[in-house]
Amino acid sequence: MKANVQYVNPSEALAVIQSNQRVFIQGSAHTPTFLLKHLAQEAQRLKNVEVVSISVYGDLHVDKFELKNSFCLNSLFVSESIRNAVREGYADYVPVFLSEIPELFKRQILPLDVAIVHVSVPDAHGYCSLGVSVDVARSAVDSARYIIAQVNPKAPRTHGDGMIHSSRFHAMVFCEDNLHEAFFGQKADDNTTKIGEYVAGLIDDKCVLQMGIGAIPDAVLKCLHNHKDLGVHTEMCSDGIIDLFEKDVINNKYKQIHPNKSVSSFALGSRKLYDYVNDNPAFAFLDVDYVNNPSVISRNHRMIAINSALEIDITGQVCSDSIGTYQYSGVGGQMDFMRGAALSEGGKPIIAIPSRTNKGVSRIVSALKPGAGVVTTRAHMHYVVTEYGIAYLFGKNLRQRAKALINIAHPDDRELLEKDCVERFKIF
Numbered sequence: 267m268k269a270n271v272q273y274v275n276p277s278e279a280l281a282v283i284q285s286n287q288r289v290f291i292q293g294s295a296h297t298p299t300f301l302l303k304h305l306a307q308e309a310q311r312l313k314n315v316e317v318v319s320i321s322v323y324g325d326l327h328v329d330k331f332e333l334k335n336s337f338c339l340n341s342l343f344v345s346e347s348i349r350n351a352v353r354e355g356y357a358d359y360v361p362v363f364l365s366e367i368p369e370l371f372k373r374q375i376l377p378l379d380v381a382i383v384h385v386s387v388p389d390a391h392g393y394c395s396l397g398v399s400v401d402v403a404r405s406a407v408d409s410a411r412y413i414i415a416q417v418n419p420k421a422p423r424t425h426g427d428g429m430i431h432s433s434r435f436h437a438m439v440f441c442e443d444n445l446h447e448a449f450f451g452q453k454a455d456d457n458t459t460k461i462g463e464y465v466a467g468l469i470d471d472k473c474v475l476q477m478g479i480g481a482i483p484d485a486v487l488k489c490l491h492n493h494k495d496l497g498v499h500t501e502m503c504s505d506g507i508i509d510l511f512e513k514d515v516i517n518n519k520y521k522q523i524h525p526n527k528s529v530s531s532f533a534l535g536s537r538k539l540y541d542y543v544n545d546n547p548a549f550a551f552l553d554v555d556y557v558n559n560p561s562v563i564s565r566n567h568r569m570i571a572i573n574s575a576l577e578i579d580i581t582g583q584v585c586s587d588s589i590g591t592y593q594y595s596g597v598g599g600q601m602d603f604m605r606g607a608a609l610s611e612g613g614k615p616i617i618a619i620p621s622r623t624n625k626g627v628s629r630i631v632s633a634l635k636p637g638a639g640v641v642t643t644r645a646h647m648h649y650v651v652t653e654y655g656i657a658y659l660f661g662k663n664l665r666q667r668a669k670a671l672i673n674i675a676h677p678d679d680r681e682l683l684e685k686d687c688v689e690r691f692k693i694f
Contacts, residue, residue, distance in 0.1 A: 271388050271432055273417070276304035279437035282412045285313040287379035288340075290371075290406040291322065294502075294534050296384035296399040297347075298416040299324040300441040305382075309336035318376060320367065320402055320596075321345040323446035331356055342367055342402070343596035344587075352593050361587075361639070364501065364531075364599040365558035368405030381410035384445075386421040388432045396428030397421045398445075398533035398540055400551040401501075404428065412436040420445060422544035426551040448534050450484045450504055457620050457653040462486045464651045465572060465618050469493065472520040473568040474610075476500040476603045479534070482618045483572050490515060497521040498528035499566055501558055501599040505535040508542050522566050524550060531557040558599045563606025564613070571607035571615045573600045575641075577629045580668040580687060582644035582659045584617055591637030604646050616649040617642065621676040628679040630671050632686035650674065665691050 280301065283289060291298060297319075306327035313336060317328055320343040328337040329351045339348055339357035343364075351357035362370065370376040383403055385394035394415065396403050404427045407413055415435040420442060432438065454462075462485030469475070469490065474497040477483035487506030490496065497518040498507065507528070510516040518526050527547075531554040533539055543549045556562055563569060575586045576594065587595050607613040619629050630652070634640070648660040650671060657670035668691070672683045687694045 271392070271438065273440045274437050276301055276439050279414050279439045280305055280308055282414070282436055283308070283312065283315060283380050285315065288316040288318060288376065290378050290381040290410060291317060291319045292383045292396070292399055292403045293320045293322045293401070294399045294532050295323070295445040295447070295540065296397055296403070296421065297322045297324050297326070297446055298382050298384040299326070300443050301382055301414065301416045301439060303327045306330070306333060309333050312336045314338060316340050318342065318378070320364070322347045323448070329357065343598055344593045345595070349594065359593050359596065361597050363558070363597055363602055364402070364554055365560075365602045366555070367402045368553065368555040371402075371405045371409035378406055378410040380412045380414060381406045382414045382416065383407060384416040384418060384421060385430065386423045387417055387419050389423065392432045393429045394432055395421070395423040396430065396551075397424055398543060398551065400424070400426060400428040401531040401554045404553045405555065415439070416441055418442060422540045424543055424551045425547055425549060427553045428551050445537070445540055447536050448504070449536060450479070450481050454481050454485050458482055458485045460653040461618050461620065461651055462489045464656055465616060466490055468614055468616065468649065468656070469570055470568065471495055473497070473570045474499050474521055474566040476563075476569070476571045476607070477503065477506070478573040478600065479504075480574055482574055486572055486618070495519050497566065498530070499524070499557070499563060499569070500530050501532070501554070501603065503528065503530045503533045505539045508539065511548070523562065529557060554599070558602035560602055560606035560609060563603060564609035567611040567613075569607040569610035569613035571603035571613070573604065573617055575617050575619050575629070577631050577634060577638070578617065578619065578650060578671065579631050579634050580671050580683065581664050582647035582650070582667050582671070583634060583640050584642035584647065585634050585638040586641040588637065588639045590635035597641055600641055601646070604642050608646065608648060614649055615646070616651060617647065618651040621652040621654055621674065621679070628676060628683075630675040630679070630683065632683060632690070665694060668694070
């Protein structure tokens with residue numbers, strides 16, 4: 267089936283959006299900033315339009331304080347673009363596992379009036395692709411009453427769940443903006459490299475990898491060049507996988523589900539990454555309610571989940587989404603993969619963090635900051651890695667956990683942590 271493709275200008279496309287509606291916007295590399303700029307120009311005619319998204323990049327335009335009566339952001343993940351709006355109180359955050367966000371749309375808990383997506387140009391059959399950001403966008407498109415497409419020849423065409431026939435779009439707007447990029451590997455320092463080496467030591471040949479966002483997962487990937495026959499089943503992937511693919515370190519031969527394919531829900535990195543996955547049948551970009559389902563994750567043997575945190579207390583409680591009451595990010599998919607890896611035969615759930623922040627504050631603490639959110643509970647914790655070593659917490663009591671974590675804290679922080687442990691446990 268082919269479609270008669272007709273493009274309209276932004277004003278015509280956005281005319282379907284009315285006051286008091288809920289509008290989904292695609293995120294990450296595909297954040298549709300071209301259309302959002304034009305949507306902000308519609309502010310005079312719109313009131314109380316709720317904008318729903320996960321991680322977004324670039325200038326959203328609709329998140330400005332002076333437009334707060336026209337647009338209210340209700341984010342399912344707090345990224346840098348909207349962090350200030352949430353902090354200042356004119357945007358909100360919904361704590362939810364990434365794997366369960368599609369249910370909010372499908373079950374009409376958050377019914378969507380409009381979805382704005384950023385897609386590839388129609389192919390010979392009229393199909394466009396959600397590209398490298400399928401994640402929750404697939405379910406949003408399936409659930410929304412109206413779909414507006416920002417169509418871009420620079421958007422990659424990926425295999426998997428992201429195909430949408432152009433006839434399903436209420437309106438299509440052409441643009442040639444660059445996709446949003448992120449460069450995680452450039453942030454690596456000596457401590458990050460050391461953490462990468464320790465984590466790589468926990469990974470055996472034929473393991474299946476999940477990597478979170480940031481410099482540490484990329485540092486781990488750089489330490490895996492002597493490994494063999496690794497697989498990928500991950501919430502997101504970045505540039506670090508390219509070299510491992512080209513050297514046949516990652517080949518997905520021994521995966522129990524989706525063998526010979528790297529499974530992800532989204533990709534975020536450089537243009538080189540987007541070009542690499544473009545029309546590449548070795549990658550499957552699938553709906554996040556499948557990719558992040560712990561029961562699906564656990565079906566792969568030797569599943570390795572590598573995630574980070576803002577701070578960890580001495581009993582193993584992990585805060586990954588807030589600094590006290592300051593909402594820094596979101597629940598995301600950490601718990602989905604930590605649990606999935608724990609249930610996997612031979613799996614290893616890992617939290618990898620520097621022992622201190624850039625300002626010299628210990629990340630291993632006696633107690634989490636007041637108001638901090640616990641994303642991964644102490645009962646879910648297995649491995650914690652810093653540049654000072656590896657702590658294995660599974661099966662350990664509270665005193666044993668505290669000792670193991672103090673041993674990998676920064677040396678200058680250990681005395682105070684031990685003092686706090688004596689006060690807490692009496693005998694330490």
